[in-house]
Amino acid sequence: MALNAPFQYPHSAETTIAEDEGLPEKIASTSSLPGTKHARGISFEHIERPEEVQWVDWDGPDDPSNPKNWSSKRKWATTFVVSAFNFVSPASSAMIAPASEDIAHELGMTNAVLISMITSAFVLGYAVGPLVVGPMSEVYGRSKILKYSNWLYLIWNVACGFSTTAVQLLVFRFLAGVGGSAPLSVGGAVVWDLFHEEKRGRVMALYTFVSMLGPAVGPVCAGWITHRATWRWVVGELSSSAPLQHYPDLRQFWSISLFDITIQLSAAFLLHETYPPVLLKAKAQKLRSTLRQRGAGGGYQYIRSVYDTGCRESISSVLLTALARPAQLIWREPIVQLFSLYTAFIYGIFYLFLTRIPFIFSGVYGQTAEIAGLQYIALGVGLATASFVNVFFVDRIYLHLRGGNRGIGEPEYRLPSMVPGTILLPVGLLISGWSSQQQLHWALTDIGVGLIGMGMILNFQSMQTYVVDAFSLHVASALATISCLRSFAGFGFPLFGPAIFERLGYGNASTILAALAILIGCPAPWIFWKYGRRIRLNSRYAVRPSASVATTMTPNLPPAESC
DSSP states (O other), X not given: OOXXXXXXXXXXXXXXXXXXXXXXXXXXXXXXXXXXXXXXXOOOOOOOOTTOOEEEOOSSTTOTTSGGGSOHHHHHHHHHHHHHHHHHHHHHHHHTGGGHHHHHHHHXXXXXXXXXXXXXXXXXXXXXXXXXXXXXXXXXXHHHHHXXXXXHHHHHHHHHTTOOSHHHHHHHHHHHHHHTTHIIIIIHHHHHHHOXXXXXXXXXXXXXXXXXXXXXXXXXXXXXXXXXSOHHHHHTSOOTTSOXXXXXXXXXXXXXXXXXXXXXXXXXXXXXXOOHHHHHHHHHHHHHHHHHHTTXXXXXXXXXXXXXXXXXXXXXXXXXXHHHHHHHHHHHOHHHHHHHHHHHHHHHHHHHHHHHHHHIIIIISOOOHXXXXXXXXXXXXXHHHHXXXXXXXXXXXXXXXXXXXXXXXXXXXGOTTHXXXXXXXHHHHHHHXXXXXXXXXXXXXXXXXXXXXHHHHHHHHHHHHXXXXXXXXXXXXXXXXXXXXXXXXXXXXXXXXXXXXXXXXXXXXXXXXXXXXXXXXXXXXXXXXXXXXXXXXXXXXXXXXXXXXXXXXXXXXXOOOOO
């Protein structure tokens, strides 16, 4: 039946039994409405029963309301806003690192662990926030969650600048991290909503680069802000406990919170909803409203989105199901468990070095805070170099491998770029550690830091894109699960790191980390390559392999969750 056939009321429509798993067995389907379709490829037979359902989908493969069919300009505008969120929050997490000593002195902090927590408390918020905002984006949509979460980040980040005690600062930093955590899980999901798999790799590479660039750029700015003004402008605002004259030349500096306000304003105009189930639910509601106004009797009750399982649950039940999904993923999904453990390890190393860079260059090389902050440029150069090389090759490699597999794409085709990353990371650790241990020229230490950045970003880009390809509609929950465990590592590593470096020295400590990176990291891409597909096919949530023909209709979905 043609998609644009005139509307027929449910009692006279041509229908079928919906046999798709996850849909109630007695629900029927019809294609008589404009924008409705056979439910997920189900065959039809003529029946007549009151519970016949009109399934609402996109108006064909070229429907302009489908985010995958948006213009390139609109897609990239949305990606830009989400990437900006993903930049400002990680920048805040590490921006305060060069100012840690000044903060500790002003607030009377002497314990090394508490001083490290000035930076890592924000990352602890990253461990908690995604478990809530990720699943909620699969209920209420991406746009609302990103905007509301950013307001929470903004409020608590400003509050950090008014802290007068160590406890206040640590609590406010944690809450700011919770609010700023939304892009970690929701951002990658937005990329899945917008782009087909053959273009998704380079977009994810750029998106991941921006998120990792924030912790490199933030401390560079913070070092100069701390020297010329005060650490309170690093975290976002002036302290109400000190007079303005204590802060010289404030006009030269713009806090991270004010920058975030400009992003929030941009989001009001450029960030639109992208999540297909939410968009099609709104479309079905609009059709029901139209029928109700036309006096269509009870027919409007049987118009549903193709993502609607037919369950009639309360809002609290839906939310509990969504919020429980990350726990189910980490408990039941071996591929999520493996990725979580490996990303936790490399993310812990990343934040360990983020917090130690100022101490290495100020303690070993005697540099001032602002000059030591400039050494983060080496990390940024490493991130940028590897990212832009990967952007050029990632989709080309994917398409080549897919072509050799009868046009069927697999998430494992995102893994080749992970191989050089597993090599560069331990090499960078050894160079930076022993260069600083032997007090060689600071440029050699910078080279090691740059190689660490290259290894980090290649690993992250590969694994993030793998997860986005593998988990489709539930990618936000999958990313939330991985973000949770890696953020716990990012919180914990800087706490015990200083003691290890002080006891063993930078060279020996870095050698241990490099050995672990070789032991854990180098076999990882080969293990995922050989066994990843087998593990995924036993997954409840992972998407099934599909042919290379790009479609904008309902994708090859994982089984729906039961009522």
